Amino acid sequence: xxxxxxNNPFKIPENxxxxxxxxxxxxxxxxxxxxxxxxxxxxKVRLPEKEKExxxxxxxxxxxxxxxxxxxxxxxxxAVPILINSNQSTVLDFEQLSFNEVDSYLxxxxxxxxxxxxxxxxxxGTSELDFLASNKSAIExxxxxxIEEYSELNLFGNDY
Amino acid sequence: MIEExxxxxxxxxxxxxxxAFEMLVDAYKERLYWHIRRILLDHDDxxxxxxxxxxxxxxxxxxxxxxxxxxxxxxxIATNEALSFLRQKSRKLGIESSDYIDQKASQLESDVxxxxxxxxxxxxxxxxxxxxxxxxxxxxxxxxxMKYEEISEILETSVGALKAxxxxxxxxxxxxxxxx
Numbered sequence: 001x002x003x004x005x006x007n008n009p010f011k012i013p014e015n016x017x018x019x020x021x022x023x024x025x026x027x028x029x030x031x032x033x034x035x036x037x038x039x040x041x042x043x044k045v046r047l048p049e050k051e052k053e054x055x056x057x058x059x060x061x062x063x064x065x066x067x068x069x070x071x072x073x074x075x076x077x078x079a080v081p082i083l084i085n086s087n088q089s090t091v092l093d094f095e096q097l098s099f100n101e102v103d104s105y106l107x108x109x110x111x112x113x114x115x116x117x118x119x120x121x122x123x124x125g126t127s128e129l130d131f132l133a134s135n136k137s138a139i140e141x142x143x144x145x146x147i148e149e150y151s152e153l154n155l156f157g158n159d160y
Numbered sequence: 161m162i163e164e165x166x167x168x169x170x171x172x173x174x175x176x177x178x179x180a181f182e183m184l185v186d187a188y189k190e191r192l193y194w195h196i197r198r199i200l201l202d203h204d205d206x207x208x209x210x211x212x213x214x215x216x217x218x219x220x221x222x223x224x225x226x227x228x229x230x231x232x233x234x235x236x237i238a239t240n241e242a243l244s245f246l247r248q249k250s251r252k253l254g255i256e257s258s259d260y261i262d263q264k265a266s267q268l269e270s271d272v273x274x275x276x277x278x279x280x281x282x283x284x285x286x287x288x289x290x291x292x293x294x295x296x297x298x299x300x301x302x303x304x305x306m307k308y309e310e311i312s313e314i315l316e317t318s319v320g321a322l323k324a325x326x327x328x329x330x331x332x333x334x335x336x337x338x339x340x
Contacts, residue, residue, distance in 0.1 A: 031303050032268075032276020032284065033197050039207075043189050045181075045214040 099138060164230050171221045181218055188231065189214075192238045198299040199242040201264040201284065203273040209245050213238045232313040239296065239314065261288045261295075286336035293317075294329040301326050 167187075170180035192213060197206040216237050224233055243257075250260040265288035268274045268281055276284065287295050296315065300306045301322075308319045315322070 029303050030276070030280060031194075031198060032274055032280035033194070033201075033203075034273050034275050035193065035197075035203060036273065040190050040193070043185070043210075045185055045218070046211060047215060047218060 099141065103142070165226075168221075168224060168226065168230055172224075177218075177221075181214075184217070185214055188234055191231075192234060195235060195300075195304065196238050196242045198303060199239070199296065200246065201261065201268065201288075202271070205245065205249070209238070209241050212245075213241050216241065228313050232310065235314040236316075243292065257292070258288075264288070282337055282340060283333070285340070286333045289336055290329055290332055294325045294332070297322055297325040298329040298333070 167180055167184060170176040171184065173180075189210065193206060193210055196209045196213070197203070200206050200209065213234070217234060220237075224230070228236075246257045246260060250257040253260065255263075265285045268276065268284055274281075287298060290298065293315075297311060300311045300314070301308070306314075308322050311317075311322050312319050317325075
């Protein structure tokens with residue numbers, strides 16, 4: 001081995017090392033896409049305004065949990081009666097009205113009906129006697145009540 | 161360039177956040193642009209998504225825990241933003257996202273920001289015919305010359321699966337170029 005000369009037998013072209021450049025930019029495969037001139041130099045990220053400004057810290061009077069709880073309670077208070085009523089018939093029957101309701105309505109409106117108007121509101125084919133018979137107990141109750149009221153006012157007494 | 165760990169630290173510091181963010185944008189805008197552009201093909205779409213990518217990064221930098229490299233995290237945001245942009249845009253047009261990309265690829269010759277020759281144009285059309293994942297992997301491996309390990313971190317896919325995707329992609333591209 002010692003007899004083999006150690007001189008480098010290889011030669012390089014003239015000015016090879018002076019001209020040597022690593023062409024990193026050209027190594028990657030071209031895709032053919034291009035960008036507008038100065039696109040990268042002028043590229044700026046348009047952050048939303050809320051990110052740009054340092055806003056003063058907002059202290060909440062109510063936290064979101066409380067607001068949610070209050071909103072839920074109000075919703076229940078409103079929704080439950082509506083739901084209950086929606087299950088009931090929305091068409092009012094005359095039978096559903098209490099005697100006192102009818103009485104107070106008639107008193108408040110001071111309506112006076114003549115015989116003809118009363119008769120016209122009776123169901124067809126109902127005679128006056130039938131009507132009185134079917135409402136006998138209601139009429140008796142009404143008269144009793146009126147008597148009590150008048151008694152309280154001492155209208156039947158002799159004190160005045 | 162500023163060291164990545166220091167950059168992240170500054171980004172997560174309220175008083176240094178804006179200046180650090182400018183450095184981040186300068187460092188990554190070009191690389192992310194080309195990454196997104198190869199997915200979307202169109203310059204204007206890419207500009208929109210690049211903006212969204214950096215905004216998302218700015219808004220979520222505090223959630224970056226350093227489990228991956230910052231550039232992997234950025235590439236992941238960019239990829240997700242580009243793919244969701246693609247889906248939104250195609251949904252608005254009532255077509256599949258693959259059809260949207262096909263349309264964009266067929267319009268490349270008339271695109272003022274595409275200077276590719278016949279082979280490069282054909283390659284883009286071939287790429288447009290690939291499934292989404294294979295197209296992503298091919299772009300990142302062939303054009304961006306990323307290592308499988310880097311792609312794996314970005315796409316959260318195993319190296320083995322990436323190698324398979326790349327193999328399928330190159331086979332299909334060869335077939336496409338032979339037929340067209």
